[in-house]
Amino acid sequence: MESDRYKRGWEKLKEIDGHAGEKVIEALKDIAPDLARYTIEFPFGDVYSRGILSLKEREIATVAALTALGNAQPQLKVHIHGALNVGCTRREIVEILIQMAVYAGFPSALNGIFAAKEVFAERDESGQSN
DSSP states (O other): OOOHHHHHHHHHHHHHHHHHHHHHHHHHHTTOHHHHHHHIIIIIIIITTOSSSOHHHHHHHHHHHHHHHSSOHHHHHHHHHHHHHTTOOHHHHHHHHHHHHHHHOHHHHHHHHHHHHHHHHHHHHTTOOO
16 A cells, blocks of 8 residues: 555656656666665655755756766766756756866766756657757
8 A cells, every 4th residue: 555655755756757757666666666665755755745945946956966976877867857847947957067067076067968968869859848
């Protein structure tokens, strides 16, 4: 039986990450179903569902953090999609990544830019305007 936390998290994940987020969860189900559930419940059911920050502000922070980590390209791409889905523009995404050159270094910023370039191309190919 799904908890309210899970249901709230699933809806938030779909709102932010759309199909990309659903694919991540689906990929976990056969090997780590508990991790799939935790991913839905904690980040999306608890944290993303809080007030105070908008979803756009949360995605800006997430894109910045994943860029700074430098080792999370698949997750960065999902969250670049997510940032665009909740109202960030492509120019804002690029600006976030440029800002990361100051705090995370040029290699991390460059990797982030190349991830964004791939996401933008995917969206252009699928007819998504933002």
